[in-house]
Amino acid sequence: xxxxxxxxxxxxxxxxxxxxxxxxxxxxxxxxxxxxxxxxxxxxxxxxxxxxxxxxxxxxxxxxxxxxxxxxxxxxxxxxxxxxxxxxxxxxxxxxxxxxxxxxxxxxxxxxxxxxxxxxxxxxxxxxxxxxxxxxxxxxxxxxxxxxxxxxxxxxxxxxxxxxxxxxxxxxxxxxxxxxxxxxxxxxxxxxxxxxxxxxxxxxxxxxxxxxxxxxxxxxxxxxxxxxxxxxxxxxxxxxxxxxx
Numbered sequence: 001x002x003x004x005x006x007x008x009x010x011x012x013x014x015x016x017x018x019x020x021x022x023x024x025x026x027x028x029x030x031x032x033x034x035x036x037x038x039x040x041x042x043x044x045x046x047x048x049x050x051x052x053x054x055x056x057x058x059x060x061x062x063x064x065x066x067x068x069x070x071x072x073x074x075x076x077x078x079x080x081x082x083x084x085x086x087x088x089x090x091x092x093x094x095x096x097x098x099x100x101x102x103x104x105x106x107x108x109x110x111x112x113x114x115x116x117x118x119x120x121x122x123x124x125x126x127x128x129x130x131x132x133x134x135x136x137x138x139x140x141x142x143x144x145x146x147x148x149x150x151x152x153x154x155x156x157x158x159x160x161x162x163x164x165x166x167x168x169x170x171x172x173x174x175x176x177x178x179x180x181x182x183x184x185x186x187x188x189x190x191x192x193x194x195x196x197x198x199x200x201x202x203x204x205x206x207x208x209x210x211x212x213x214x215x216x217x218x219x220x221x222x223x224x225x226x227x228x229x230x231x232x233x234x235x236x237x238x239x240x241x242x243x244x245x
Contacts, residue, residue, distance in 0.1 A: 009060035014093030021045035025119035042176035050169025067218035074222030094194030118195035120203035129181035140213035148221025
């Protein structure tokens with residue numbers, strides 16, 4: 001599989017993640033009387049990853065997230081030469097999705113980007129629950145670490161075959177159930193970058209944390225699983241493993 005095709009799959013997959021997950025928060029979370037709430041938004045993010053893992057996992061590995069790409073590299077599951085193209089594609093997909101969300105949301109007469117935003121991440125005054133920078137850093141590192149453990153464990157050649165997307169999708173759902181009140185949940189620098197670039201302001205000023213913390217968590221998760229599974233030599237070519245060639 002060519003690098004261009006794999007990167008293109010990552011772009012499309014990340015677009016789907018941001019459009020579906022952030023879109024559920026922007027359009028449906030508090031919709032009058034029938035809003036899906038935080039539970040619905042959490043499931044929306046999980047479903048985007050689950051559906052894309054089955055759809056493009058055999059093409060690109062379905063990372064959709066720079067922290068996952070770096071974590072898989074740290075875990076010995078992804079080649080260094082492909083990191084940059086994946087991350088560029090993921091960021092591009094997230095920006096396109098955020099732009100599409102803004103285009104649609106701005107079609108409503110009372111929509112105000114500065115007030116309603118695009119489900120951007122934040123801490124302090126920008127945290128949904130008013131949590132501090134330290135709280136945000138801690139939760140993003142811990143949950144990204146856990147996410148990488150789920151990804152690497154469920155795609156291990158010794159794990160039951162075919163179930164990795166379900167474990168990963170439900171894992172991301174759980175992550176959102178825990179942390180939406182704290183940071184609006186990132187664990188994904190691309191997901192944070194798209195809305196922040198369109199929304200600007202505080203979201204853009206605080207974006208650095210949503211790169212630093214998830215990348216630290218991703219590397220720690222990758223290194224930890226690699227140490228735990230030191231006997232493992234087989235590498236799966238699909239579903240968040242090393243991409244098929």
